[in-house]
Amino acid sequence: MQTRTTFIALFSVLGIALAxxxxxxxxxxxxxxxxxxxxxxPNDPGGSNPEAQVPHALGSVVLGETHSSVDGLSSPVxxxxxxxxxxxxxxxxxKVGTCxxxxxxxxxxxxxxxxxxxxxxxxxxxxxxxxxxxxxxACGSGEECFFGTGSxxxxxxxxxxxxxxxxxIAFDGTTDSLTxxxxxxxxxxxxxAPFLPxxxxxxxxxxxxxxxxEKFDEKFKTTSLLETTPPLRKLNRxxxxxxxxxxxxxxxxxxxxxxxxSGAGGVATxxxxxxxxxxxxxxxxxxxxxxDGTTATGALSISVTRERxxxxxxxxxxxxxxxxxxxxxxWLKLSTRSxxxxxxxxxxxxxxxxxxxxxxxxxxxxxxxxxxxxxxxGYYCSAGVCR
Numbered sequence: 001m002q003t004r005t006t007f008i009a010l011f012s013v014l015g016i017a018l019a020x021x022x023x024x025x026x027x028x029x030x031x032x033x034x035x036x037x038x039x040x041x042p043n044d045p046g047g048s049n050p051e052a053q054v055p056h057a058l059g060s061v062v063l064g065e066t067h068s069s070v071d072g073l074s075s076p077v078x079x080x081x082x083x084x085x086x087x088x089x090x091x092x093x094x095k096v097g098t099c100x101x102x103x104x105x106x107x108x109x110x111x112x113x114x115x116x117x118x119x120x121x122x123x124x125x126x127x128x129x130x131x132x133x134x135x136x137x138a139c140g141s142g143e144e145c146f147f148g149t150g151s152x153x154x155x156x157x158x159x160x161x162x163x164x165x166x167x168x169i170a171f172d173g174t175t176d177s178l179t180x181x182x183x184x185x186x187x188x189x190x191x192x193a194p195f196l197p198x199x200x201x202x203x204x205x206x207x208x209x210x211x212x213x214e215k216f217d218e219k220f221k222t223t224s225l226l227e228t229t230p231p232l233r234k235l236n237r238x239x240x241x242x243x244x245x246x247x248x249x250x251x252x253x254x255x256x257x258x259x260x261x262s263g264a265g266g267v268a269t270x271x272x273x274x275x276x277x278x279x280x281x282x283x284x285x286x287x288x289x290x291x292d293g294t295t296a297t298g299a300l301s302i303s304v305t306r307e308r309x310x311x312x313x314x315x316x317x318x319x320x321x322x323x324x325x326x327x328x329x330x331w332l333k334l335s336t337r338s339x340x341x342x343x344x345x346x347x348x349x350x351x352x353x354x355x356x357x358x359x360x361x362x363x364x365x366x367x368x369x370x371x372x373x374x375x376x377x378g379y380y381c382s383a384g385v386c387r
Contacts, residue, residue, distance in 0.1 A: 057083065058082070059082045064307075068342070133147075144158065171201060173201040200222075221336075228248060261303075311331060363381050368381035
């Protein structure tokens with residue numbers, strides 16, 4: 001059976017995997033201190049918060065699967081990426097209770113929300129929103145715009161896009177053969193997890209030809225597959241968009257569990273104890289993701305991820321990149337994940353939930369004035385009364 005390898009775009013909503021990039025930043029993932037406020041990843045006891053560790057480049061190898069709680073269909077996730085300095089992975093977050101919410105920069109120009117022409121809103125090094133000049137110079141194929149120190153009046157120049165990688169990468173012990181080359185992109189094909197639970201996987205990299213990690217050969221153990229009990233699909237709108245916490249439970253495991261909730265207000269991540277098999281998602285966190293704690297509107301996605309992380313901190317890098325610092329020490333993060341997801345929409349104003357359906361009790365002949373109160377044949381519902 002063939003296995004599809006799926007790449008999720010950089011900075012995806014659920015944060016499950018990130019694509020390889022030359023000059024961007026890949027988040028440290030679910031095992032880092034910023035997304036794990038409890039500091040409880042048993043597979044990474046030293047922590048991998050780039051702000052609290054010695055300078056290092058970061059390589060990340062992710063094997064995972066994500067399945068819908070509605071139909072159970074599973075899609076594999078395979079991601080490989082390398083960045084020259086782990087500090088590039090810094091994210092701006094704020095605490096909500098014991099959880100973390102990824103912040104979105106919001107700038108104002110005078111009394112008007114947003115930035116001026118030719119500017120974009122971004123966080124500075126202190127995570128303060130700031131309008132910065134956008135690099136808009138048109139560059140050729142294989143080039144990128146950057147702010148240089150040359151004589152250009154605008155300060156904008158073009159440079160060749162250079163990659164930071166570890167050469168060809170091959171896996172052994174996966175459910176199907178996996179061989180990847182920079183920039184580590186493949187076409188989707190098939191379904192299912194790329195690993196067997198609790199098995200051993202070997203990853204071999206031939207080493208960067210120009211700039212990146214030297215060759216490596218590592219073995220790591222995979223996590224177990226996650227199933228929520230009862231399934232997330234059993235959550236009703238009253239529980240999700242109500243006033244209390246949302247109870248979530250799963251078959252107990254031995255690794256780390258992250259509960260993620262995302263909506264119009266942002267993405268919140270909460271560290272949970274895998275061995276306990278349960279977590280109460282706080283209402284204040286749900287409201288932060290919804291974006292407005294006073295109204296029950298909008299869509300919400302909830303995911304539960306089990307992850308096993310093994311860190312290797314003895315790697316070395318080679319080469320250099322224009323305008324970037326390449327740390328000589330390389331850390332390699334080996335992650336396996338299993339994720340269950342569920343999304344639902346709140347009933348809009350003027351409708352009520354009857355079972356799993358949003359209806360207008362004022363005009364629905366099957367739910368006239370109250371859920372389940374149907375009008376007799378020949379009658380219609382008006383103002384909540386059968387007429």
